[in-house]
Amino acid sequence: MRKLIGAINMTLDGFCDHTAITPDEEIHHHYADLLRNAGTILYGRITYQLMQYWQTVVENPTGNQTMDEFASIMDNVPKMVFSHTLKDVAWESATLANRTLEAEISELKQQAGKNIFVGSRSLIIQLMKLNLLDELQLCVHPVIAGGGLPLFENIHDSTILTLIRTQTFTGGAVILYYKPTKND
Numbered sequence: 001m002r003k004l005i006g007a008i009n010m011t012l013d014g015f016c017d018h019t020a021i022t023p024d025e026e027i028h029h030h031y032a033d034l035l036r037n038a039g040t041i042l043y044g045r046i047t048y049q050l051m052q053y054w055q056t057v058v059e060n061p062t063g064n065q066t067m068d069e070f071a072s073i074m075d076n077v078p079k080m081v082f083s084h085t086l087k088d089v090a091w092e093s094a095t096l097a098n099r100t101l102e103a104e105i106s107e108l109k110q111q112a113g114k115n116i117f118v119g120s121r122s123l124i125i126q127l128m129k130l131n132l133l134d135e136l137q138l139c140v141h142p143v144i145a146g147g148g149l150p151l152f153e154n155i156h157d158s159t160i161l162t163l164i165r166t167q168t169f170t171g172g173a174v175i176l177y178y179k180p181t182k183n184d
């Protein structure tokens with residue numbers, strides 16, 4: 001059975017704001033490796049539309065090898081988008097989910113293949129509430145944003161997480177790998 005892994009960047013004060021962090025080459029390498037090992041990545045509409053930036057990099061490479069490589073990998077990873085407003089997706093490797101999050105996850109987990117990653121804050125929150133995440137990877141950047149979208153907004157039930165490992169980057173970011181203990 002495939003694992004469902006939430007993987008997201010956040011600031012030290014708990015906000016998910018892509019404009020508050022500046023991923024360096026090492027971070028891009030890490031996420032390129034992560035995506036190479038992804039069978040599917042799940043996005044909500046907002047994050048999906050942000051990630052479409054990488055389509056433009058594939059079409060018009062930046063000349064930065066790390067970013068261009070990441071864009072190419074991102075372009076090829078199968079993506080499933082959960083949206084009530086999008087009618088279609090303009091990315092060949094993306095599809096719109098046509099069932100509930102729980103139903104789609106149930107089917108995806110039963111399929112053979114590589115792990116399923118979740119890259120949207122809204123989906124991570126929903127999956128935590130449904131107790132469906134097998135692992136949570138929080139990449140905490142050494143930035144205090146002072147405001148924005150809190151990662152764990154509207155979670156009212158206690159969730160105990162077990163730290164399974166850490167990874168520290170030269171620029172000061174740290175990935176905390178957790179397993180929700182309720183999944184046992």
